[in-house]
Amino acid sequence: xxxxxxxxxxxxxxxxxxxxxxxxxxxxxxxxxxxxxxxxxxxxxxxxxxxxxxxxxxxxxxxxxxxxxxxxxxxxxxxxxxxxxxxxxxxxxxxxxxxxxxxxxxxxxxxxxxxxxxxxxxxxxxxxxxxxxxxxxxxxxxxxxxxx
Numbered sequence: 797x798x799x800x801x802x803x804x805x806x807x808x809x810x811x812x813x814x815x816x817x818x819x820x821x822x823x824x825x826x827x828x829x830x831x832x833x834x835x836x837x838x839x840x841x842x843x844x845x846x847x848x849x850x851x852x853x854x855x856x857x858x859x860x861x862x863x864x865x866x867x868x869x870x871x872x873x874x875x876x877x878x879x880x881x882x883x884x885x886x887x888x889x890x891x892x893x894x895x896x897x898x899x900x901x902x903x904x905x906x907x908x909x910x911x912x913x914x915x916x917x918x919x920x921x922x923x924x925x926x927x928x929x930x931x932x933x934x935x936x937x938x939x940x941x942x943x944x
Contacts, residue, residue: 873926873929876932884912884916884918884919885915887902887904894933895934899937921940
């Protein structure tokens with residue numbers, strides 16, 4: 797019985813090795829096609845990206861595009877709400893909204909924002925003001941709703 801099982805195992809293994817050798821041939825790289833693709837590609841270097849960023853910054857400074865306060869309001873309501881709902885005790889929603897790391901470290905050190913009270917109030921404030929998050933973006937205060 798052991799001999800039959802061993803011979804069956806060797807047969808299956810040899811078929812597997814043969815099939816692997818056959819399929820490995822399909823993974824050969826055609827250098828000519830790679831060179832052709834490289835010749836057709838467009839060069840995007842870091843200098844080009846830096847120049848476009850400088851142009852955008854100069855346009856904002858000159859008032860030709862949206863102001864920095866309008867750029868600041870690009871944070872979305874749903875990710876902030878979900879982060880607050882699931883990771884509110886760690887203050888990750890405040891990190892998403894652009895608060896400095898010291899604030900979310902305060903959330904951690906106060907056992908989830910005064911034992912979960914602050915994230916709960918943050919959640920309620922986010923739900924109530926879901927159409928305009930701009931007062932809460934880059935807000936350095938521990939209580940983001942205070943003195944609006």
